Amino acid sequence: MSEKVLIKGNEAIGEAAIRAGCRHYFGYPITPQNELTNYMSKYMPEAGGVFIQAESEIAAINMVYGAAGAGARAMTSSSSPGISLKQEGISYIAGAEIPAVVVNVMRCGPGLGGIMPAQSDYFQAVKGGGHGDYRNIALAPSNGQELYELTVKAFDLADKYRMLVMVMADGALGQMMENVEFRDREEPLIVEKPWAATGTGMKREKNSITSVYINPDELETVNNRLQAKYHEVEENEVMYEEINCEGADIVICAYGLAARLTRNVMKSASAEGIKVGLMRPITLWPFPKQAVGALAEKTDTVMSVELSAGQMVEDVRLAINGKVPVHFYGRTGGNIPTQDEILDKIKEVLGKEKK
Amino acid sequence: MPVRLHPESLENITTHYCPGCSHGIAHRVIAEVIDELGIEGSTIGISPVGCSYNNYKYFTFDMLQAAHGRAPAVATGVKRVHPESIVFTYQGDGDLAAIGTAEIIHAAARGEKITTIFINNAIYGMTSGQMAPTTLEGQVTTTSPLGRDPKVQGFPLKMSEILSQIDGAVYIERVSMHDVNHILKAKKAIKKAFKVQLAGLGFSMIEVLSTCPTNWRMKPVDAAAWVKDTMMEYYKLGVYKGEDLEV
Amino acid sequence: MNYEIILAGFGGQGILSAGRIISVSAILEGRNTTWFPSYGPEMRGGTANCHVIVSDDEIGSPIINNPDILIAMTLPALEKFEKVVRNTGFIIADSSLIEEERLKEAKSRVFPIKATQIAGEMGHKAYAMLIMIGKLIKETNIFKPETVEKALYEVLKQELHKLVPEEMAALSAGLEM
Numbered sequence: 001m002s003e004k005v006l007i008k009g010n011e012a013i014g015e016a017a018i019r020a021g022c023r024h025y026f027g028y029p030i031t032p033q034n035e036l037t038n039y040m041s042k043y044m045p046e047a048g049g050v051f052i053q054a055e056s057e058i059a060a061i062n063m064v065y066g067a068a069g070a071g072a073r074a075m076t077s078s079s080s081p082g083i084s085l086k087q088e089g090i091s092y093i094a095g096a097e098i099p100a101v102v103v104n105v106m107r108c109g110p111g112l113g114g115i116m117p118a119q120s121d122y123f124q125a126v127k128g129g130g131h132g133d134y135r136n137i138a139l140a141p142s143n144g145q146e147l148y149e150l151t152v153k154a155f156d157l158a159d160k161y162r163m164l165v166m167v168m169a170d171g172a173l174g175q176m177m178e179n180v181e182f183r184d185r186e187e188p189l190i191v192e193k194p195w196a197a198t199g200t201g202m203k204r205e206k207n208s209i210t211s212v213y214i215n216p217d218e219l220e221t222v223n224n225r226l227q228a229k230y231h232e233v234e235e236n237e238v239m240y241e242e243i244n245c246e247g248a249d250i251v252i253c254a255y256g257l258a259a260r261l262t263r264n265v266m267k268s269a270s271a272e273g274i275k276v277g278l279m280r281p282i283t284l285w286p287f288p289k290q291a292v293g294a295l296a297e298k299t300d301t302v303m304s305v306e307l308s309a310g311q312m313v314e315d316v317r318l319a320i321n322g323k324v325p326v327h328f329y330g331r332t333g334g335n336i337p338t339q340d341e342i343l344d345k346i347k348e349v350l351g352k353e354k355k
Numbered sequence: 356m357p358v359r360l361h362p363e364s365l366e367n368i369t370t371h372y373c374p375g376c377s378h379g380i381a382h383r384v385i386a387e388v389i390d391e392l393g394i395e396g397s398t399i400g401i402s403p404v405g406c407s408y409n410n411y412k413y414f415t416f417d418m419l420q421a422a423h424g425r426a427p428a429v430a431t432g433v434k435r436v437h438p439e440s441i442v443f444t445y446q447g448d449g450d451l452a453a454i455g456t457a458e459i460i461h462a463a464a465r466g467e468k469i470t471t472i473f474i475n476n477a478i479y480g481m482t483s484g485q486m487a488p489t490t491l492e493g494q495v496t497t498t499s500p501l502g503r504d505p506k507v508q509g510f511p512l513k514m515s516e517i518l519s520q521i522d523g524a525v526y527i528e529r530v531s532m533h534d535v536n537h538i539l540k541a542k543k544a545i546k547k548a549f550k551v552q553l554a555g556l557g558f559s560m561i562e563v564l565s566t567c568p569t570n571w572r573m574k575p576v577d578a579a580a581w582v583k584d585t586m587m588e589y590y591k592l593g594v595y596k597g598e599d600l601e602v
Numbered sequence: 603m604n605y606e607i608i609l610a611g612f613g614g615q616g617i618l619s620a621g622r623i624i625s626v627s628a629i630l631e632g633r634n635t636t637w638f639p640s641y642g643p644e645m646r647g648g649t650a651n652c653h654v655i656v657s658d659d660e661i662g663s664p665i666i667n668n669p670d671i672l673i674a675m676t677l678p679a680l681e682k683f684e685k686v687v688r689n690t691g692f693i694i695a696d697s698s699l700i701e702e703e704r705l706k707e708a709k710s711r712v713f714p715i716k717a718t719q720i721a722g723e724m725g726h727k728a729y730a731m732l733i734m735i736g737k738l739i740k741e742t743n744i745f746k747p748e749t750v751e752k753a754l755y756e757v758l759k760q761e762l763h764k765l766v767p768e769e770m771a772a773l774s775a776g777l778e779m
Contacts, residue, residue: 006626006635006756024435032641050435054428055461062425062458066432069419070399074432092422115641143661176664177622177637179629197417197433199440202396208411210402210420263662338667 004181009147010035010174013103013167014043016151017075019184022101023049024074026063028056030082031115032171033105037077057082061089061102068093068100069209071196073155077103079171080121081112083129090164091130094226095211097195099158101151102136103167105174108307108334116334117171119256122311125166126285133223135230137165137237138284140255144178150282152185159191161233168284170307172257172336239282240291248277250301250346253292253316255281257336258305265342274346284312289319296323303327303349305342307335362386364395364415371409375575377532377565378407381474384538385445386414388546392553398441399433401426405447406480424455427462430469441552443470449479452488452512459518459560466523466557470548473514476565477586484570488512491589496570511589515562519595525557526597529590531564533582537592544594550602559597564590603633603658605744606666608683609731610651611675611696619757620673620731621652624738626753627745628656636664649678656744671742672710673734675699675718684708694737696730713737715779721772729772736776747773 007015014036017025025044027037037053044051050067054060060076067074078086083104093100104125108118125138137157139150147169154165197207213219241259244266245251252262259280269276279295279302281288292315295302302324304313313328320326329345331337361367365386372378389395398416402408404423411418421429426444434442451459451473462469478496479485486496486503489511493502503511515529526548530541541563548559564586566578573581607624611617621637628635638653653666670691674680677700680693687693687710695705697714705712715737717730732750739747750773754766 004629006622006629006637024432026432052431052435052465055457058425059428059431059458059461062422062428063432063435065421065425066401066419066429066434067436068432069429070433070436072436074436088422089425096420171641172638172664175639175641177625177635178661178664179625179635197399197419198437199397199399200395200416206411206415207417208420209418210409210411212408212420214409257663260661261663261665263660267662336665339663340667 004179006177007144007180008035008175008177009144009169010105011039012144012147012180013077013151013169014039015182016148017101017155018043018047018049019182020073020152020155022073022075022155023047024067024072025049026052026054026060026067026074026076028054028060028078028082030079032107032117032174033077033079033103035174036103036105057085058088061086064100065089065093065096065098068098069096069197071193071198073159075101075103077105079105079107080109080118083121083124087130090136091132091134092211093164094130094134094136095132096209097162098164098209099162100164101154101158101167102164103151103169106168106170108332114334115171117257117336118307118332118334119170119258120308120311120332121168122284122306122308125168126287134226135163135233135285137161137163137233137286138168139165140168140282140284141173142256142259142280143173144176144180147173148180148182156189157237159189161229163229163233168256170257234286237283238286238288238291240288241278241280241282242291243278244275245277245279245295245298247275248299249275249350250303251277251279251295251299252303252305253279253281253312254305255284255312258307261337261339261342262305264339265346268339269343269346274350276346281312287315287319292316292319293321296320300324301327301349303329303346305337306330307337308332362390364389366413366415368413370413372406373569375566375568375578376406377476377563378474380532380538381472381563381565382410382413384542384545385472388542388549389416391546392549394441394549394553397439398443399437401430401433401442401444403444403446403450405450407445407447407474408481410445424450424453425458426450427455427458427467427469427471431462431465431467434467434469438468441549443472443549445472446474447480448473448475448477448487448489452514460521463518463521463524463558463560466525468552468555468557470552471560472545473560473562474565475514475562475590476567477511478567478570480567480570489514491585513590515560515595518560523558524560524596526551526559526600527595529562529564529592529595531582531587531592533564533566533579547602551597551600554602556600556602603656605656605671605742606669607654607656607671607673607738608651608666608669609654609673610649610679610683613648613650615650615675616728616731617650617675618652620735621654622757623735623750623753624654624656626756627749630749630752631745633658634661636661638664651679671738673738675730677704680704680708684710692741694734696734713741715776717776720775724772724775725768729769732769732772733776733779736773737779740777740779747777
């Protein structure tokens with residue numbers, strides 16, 4: 001069954017979660033993700049599920065820890081300052097290896113910042129955020145359809161690896177409406193969770209869900225297991241989209257909203273005889289290291305375009321490893337780069353490179 | 356008199372608790388209640404942060420270890436997934452009355468059908484004896500070396516009194532574990548709290564006045580006496596909510 | 603087909619809903635669409651605008667820097683966006699709320715429509731946006747007028763469905779202008 005509707009990005013995420021079998025959602029109000037919380041309050045009970053407006057983002061993530069630890073598909077959502085508050089719980093979820101989905105509809109910071117769109121939580125999502133050696137899978141949808149499909153996928157990945165999966169949207173993607181086709185999968189993925197705290201029923205050994213190991217060797221063993229799992233995710237789950245990179249004058253690395261801006265720039269640049277390629281990471285972690293590194297064989301110039309002061313560009317540079325110059329263009333404060341600005345920057349960069 | 360057997364719901368291993376500490380007694384009492392109610396297979400507990408951080412090792416049923424103060428939120432998540440289960444949190448005073456104040460208040464306000472066992476020993480044990488939100492006036496701790504001065508450090512919190520004001524809380528009682536008679540009364544209260552949950556009536560909490568001889572710098576016997584003579588003066592025992600509740 | 607439209611005015615004029623009606627009509631005719639609202643501080647000042655793109659192709663940015671069409675319902679709305687309208691584009695302006703003399707200063711082609719006044723005469727000022735959409739259809743053939751009727755049933759709440767005939771009458775009025 002599928003249906004095409006006009007729906008807000010935030011609501012598409014909510015619908016995706018319900019269709020992915022999530023029946024436990026814990027939220028707390030914060031702009032610009034409120035439509036998602038509102039949507040869940042209405043449709044989760046209709047789906048026979050549980051909606052709780054928690055007393056804080058901290059409580060909400062801990063409710064996710066409890067519900068997901070008890071074997072359910074559970075989700076919470078917030079925007080940047082709220083995601084900061086959730087970091088404690090996110091670290092515990094990583095340590096206890098609980099599958100969970102967290103949505104970040106990013107706004108600009110630091111501090112209370114503003115409520116306009118940004119991509120300045122990249123570091124927080126892919127380089128830690130909470131304490132300890134851990135990773136989250138971070139998915140970066142770029143349109144309404146992907147908000148839907150990657151949210152569904154987030155639950156599958158979470159269950160498959162017993163990891164926390166973050167869906168990294170932004171204020172613009174969350175607030176905008178777009179045509180989205182709700183495709184129901186033929187057979188829902190059902191993952192057995194013999195590790196969950198469901199009550200023993202006196203039929204099995206007890207399950208203890210924990211992230212505390214006082215013995216150093218025991219904790220190192222756990223860490224080694226986590227790292228091995230993260231390596232497996234890096235091997236198997238990298239996603240990206242690559243357009244017109246071979247022989248491009250310049251390749252723009254951009255995700256989410258910035259990638260959409262770049263698509264427009266590709267057209268206007270082409271009209272001026274400049275060939276612009278697009279490398280769009282869909283998984284921010286695992287980062288498409290190999291594909292981005294290979295850009296050095298396809299173009300002489302790479303530039304990262306972000307709604308930030310320059311975060312993903314660090315991973316782009318690591319992947320390119322000095323083989324070709326990597327430039328950056330970004331806006332902050334909730335400003336969105338215009339196509340003209342990006343094109344001007346491309347011309348400036350290419351002018352410099354030609355010298 | 357028959358010999359008391361080791362409770363089924365309690366692992367038959369040695370705990371890491373100090374001599375004279377109330378945790379071991381509280382664990383045993385909880386296990387006995389769970390055995391008597393026949394709910395071992397459907398009980399899910401939440402372990403706290405503090406000395407009892409790993410008490411999931413001592414009980415025989417499923418448990419989740421929670422971050423400091425967050426046990427009521429974790430319990431909420433568990434209970435909403437398994438409404439038929441018996442879900443309880445086990446929390447100390449720093450956990451419940453300082454860092455986790457918001458979580459306990461709102462779990463009670465929502466009337467979550469969970470039970471909280473609140474171990475109040477007026478001190479932070481695990482971190483080496485700092486002042487707790489329930490530390491008494493004048494009590495010396497490692498962070499109130501001159502004794503708690505209300506002008507500087509404020510007043511101890513009476514959590515049973517506070518929570519009894521909340522509509523979603525249906526059964527709140529303060530008990531003590533300083534002698535056998537009071538331990539038996541405490542067991543009765545804990546049993547009633549679990550029965551309240553089994554009946555689906557709402558939130559229940561038993562506050563247990565407990566000893567911490569190590570950080571109080573007392574012998575176990577003196578610690579028990581201090582609970583009786585000093586703590587019980589400020590923290591009055593009794594049922595604060597649900598006196599007439601029949602379960 | 604690729605139309606980039608900015609609708610702008612005050613909160614309460616039905617700006618955001620009119621954008622949704624355009625977007626839903628586009629979907630009903632099998633096209634791609636994006637609808638991006640003003641949200642945040644500018645919304646608090648009472649102004650409202652939304653960016654609507656209707657296209658046969660995959661849509662890039664939902665944010666419009668240079669609209670093909672500006673639907674301006676107030677003077678501040680006109681002032682904010684008139685300079686960025688494409689040379690090939692045009693403005694539909696509510697001339698019952700913006701003086702006709704001022705509209706002559708705009709660089710783009712302008713269609714002055716006394717939408718709010720006419721809508722008031724038809725029974726409700728809220729129909730003004732339908733008059734504007736009617737004019738939009740007349741100048742662009744962006745979609746069939748009857749598609750708007752289906753869109754109205756999708757966008758309006760159930761209790762407002764009884765108003766659809768009057769809304770469609772307003773649309774027809776716009777088509778005549």
